[in-house]
Amino acid sequence: EVQLQASGGGLVQPGGSLRLSCAASGFAFNNYDMSWLRQLPGKGVECVSAIDSAGISTYYAGSVKGRFTISRDNHKNTVYLQMNNLKPEDTTVYYCAAVPHRTILPTVAQEYDHWGKGTLVTVSS
DSSP: OOEEEEEOOEEEOTTOOEEEEEEEESSOGGGEEEEEEEEOTTSOEEEEEEEOTTSOOEEEOTTTTTTEEEEEETTTTEEEEEEOSOOGGGOEEEEEEEEEOOSSOOOSGGGOSEEOBOEEEEEOO
16 A cells, blocks of 8 residues: 655744655555645645655656655655745645656656645744
């Protein structure tokens, strides 16, 4: 059974940083592309960032490019999202998601088969 457990969310002031982690189990982690997704108010689910199975190819949504960094440790079956210079509009629940490796890195939320429970990030002064 695929399990994805996100952690690291919390309350942070604007301009602050958080590091999200997602521990994966129940599947061959190093054969899966991974992503971080978020639900924005009044909008659909956005793929914030994605990383391919080898950790070579990455994707960032325009709204987070230059502020967020995705990485993975295939020995620890964990994917991370380092979030710097956080803004109030980053406030929402963040989910990690997985899909078997594709030739082209998926950058749309609906392309990911497995979603974990989210972790709430609140950016507020």
